[in-house]
Amino acid sequence: MKRSWYASPYALWMVLFTVVPLLFVCYYAFTDAAGAFTTANFTKIAQPMYLLVLWDSLRLAVYCTALCLLIGYPTAYFLASRDFSRAQSLVVLILVPMWMNFLLRTYAMMTLLEDNGVLNTLLRSIGLPGFKLIGTEGAVLLGMVYNYLPFMVLPIYTVLKKMDYSVIEAAEDLGCSPIRVVSRVVLPMSIPGVVSGITMVFMPAVTTFSISRLMSSGMVYLVGDMIEDYFISMNNRNVGSSISLVMLVLIILSIGFLRKVDPDNQGGGLW
Amino acid sequence: MVRNKRASKALKGTYLALVLAFLYIPIVVMIALSFNKSVSRAEWTGFTFDWYAKLFQSKQIMAALRVTLEVAVVATAVSTVIGTLGAIGMHAMNTGMANVLVNLSYLPMTTPDIVTGVSLMLMFVFAKVPLSKWTMIMAHIAFDTPYVLFSVMPKLRQMNPNLYEAALDLGCSPMKALGKVIVPEISPGIVTGALLAFTMSLDDFVISYFTSNTDQNLAMIVYSAARRGVEPTMYALSTLMFVAIMALLLLVNRRSGLENM
Structure with missing residues (x-):
């Protein structure tokens, strides 16, 4: 037996459990409950009510990605700078929460923000009025940033760490101000990491369903929640599939677009 | 100049400390509350293990723990075998065919x-x-296997190809x-x-x-409990899950170093 045949169980499993299921999504998206071909599912989700949910998801995912980049870039830059002798352990500390189940992290965040939660109790104890936090869009955004921040830091850090430090020193020697060193040397060289970070934050953010549901007790309704409802509570798999298909195409398109910005995939994914 | 450098270092340190505080305060608060006597999150009324005791008395949670472990063990075993064989097979393939399979392995990682x-x-x-733990196992094997594949592939590339020929x-x-030469070489x-996985x-x-x-599984229990509101037993459960994942990660990390994470 040829050695390449050892890969056949793997190939079979991947085709059967990743490719075939995706074909089922396409099939259900283009059929009605009786199994006849239709495009009604798509005309249904083209209504303003559905588009508004999609718009909200995209908007929140963009805000979340922007915030993660704003907070995460300096974090990665400082970690990669040579100022800290224990930088390696700091990196581990920042990455550890990434491995914690996101529901647990969201749950922990909920505890802080609830009406009678830790934050509001603290505020009241010093005589300030409490805030209504859970149920607002801000709470959902906070939950998302909290969950996805490490995914932005890691790829940027990896790229910056690999950067040749003498290039920065050369720029400094040639009279660059620190700000210009960052804008003319560091930023352009870290683009692959930024692209990779944006992908890793935006993709899960735009399809999240449990974070929004938990952080807003159902007040903020995103595409992920809609897909969940169609499959779990409403049992209308055809419409659910058409929404999933639209999301999948959207994500494949954005990955393709980001690949164009970073053709060699230098940023590397997590793996 | 030196003073300038020190100031910038202090500034960077403060920034990193703030980011760490943002990441860890919720986790620390949750762990602390899992030992709090009061059901209310608002006050600390004393130390207790009650919530942990309740956790182990709950039939639903213990059943979920069993499902979680069964699924993880079976899915890991199957995906380790399939993934390792897959890597060995792909290593022996011509590049064109192997590329198709590698791209196939990226598919579950890019699909939301x-x-x-x-x-x-x-x-x-x-x-x-019927949707049960068996369908869950099949799904888990599908997303676990690429991780095994991508851990084994680099070891195969590092291996001296002459060893196999010599055998x-x-x-x-x-x-x-295969058993005497390849597997021992790639076992890390x-x-x-x-x-x-x-x-x-x-x-x-x-x-x-x-x-x-x-x-x-346990995560599903956390989700349905969280939708009902916050319960201290869930803090205890979360704390235990956090500790378990940390222990596993330490193990993985000691093996592969952070760079490969």
Whole structure:
């Protein structure tokens, strides 16, 4: 037996459990409950009510990605700078929460923000009025940033760490101000990491369903929640599939677009 | 100049400390509350292990723990075998074919979890397979295996190809050469891959949620409890899950170093 045949169980499993299921999504998206071909599912989700949910998801995912980049870039830059002798352990500390189940992290965040939660109790104890936090869009955004921040830091850090430090020193020697060193040397060289970070934050953010549901007790309704409802509570798999298909195409398109910005995939994914 | 440098270092340190505080305060508060006597999050009324005791008395949570472990163990075992064989096979293939398979392995990593979950659900429902821990296991194998594959592949590339040829020349059958030469050489990659697969499996919520109906894993319990509101037993459960994942990660990390994470 040829050695390449050892890969056949793997190939079979991947085709059967990743490719075939995706074909089922396409099939259900283009059929009605009786199994006849239709495009009604798509005309249904083209209504303003559905588009508004999609718009909200995209908007929140963009805000979340922007915030993660704003907070995460300096974090990665400082970690990669040579100022800290224990930088390696700091990196581990920042990455550890990434491995914690996101529901647990969201749950922990909920505890802080609830009406009678830790934050509001603290505020009241010093005589300030409490805030209504859970149920607002801000709470959902906070939950998302909290969950996805490490995914932005890691790829940027990896790229910056690999950067040749003498290039920065050369720029400094040639009279660059620190700000210009960052804008003319560091930023352009870290683009692959930024692209990779944006992908890793935006993709899960735009399809999240449990974070929004938990952080807003159902007040903020995103595409992920809609897909969940169609499959779990409403049992209308055809419409659910058409929404999933639209999301999948959207994500494949954005990955393709980001690949164009970073053709060699230098940023590397997590793996 | 020196003073300037010190100021900038202090500034960077403060910034990093703030980011760490943002990341850890919720976790620390949650762990602390799991030992709090009062049900209310607002006050600390004394130290207790009651919530942990309640946790172990709850039939539902213990059943979920069993499902979680069974699924993780079975999925890890199967995906380790399939993934290792897959890596060995792909290593022996011509590049064109191997590239197709590598791209296939990236597919579950780029598809959003929720779409993977509903797509599997559709297939199982269509095939009239009841959604239980068995369908959950099949789904977990599908997303675990690429992690094994990508842990084993680099070890194969580092291996001296002549070793295998030498074993064959010295009279080993191909099967025996595989077991005696290749597997021992790549075993660090296999173990790392298995640990990663196990961690991923323990940690999964979204895909399990859509592929199992009758059996719930721990993450699904956390989700349904969180939708009802916050309960201290869930803090205890979360704390234990956090500790378990940390222990596993330490193990993986000691093996592979952070750079490969």
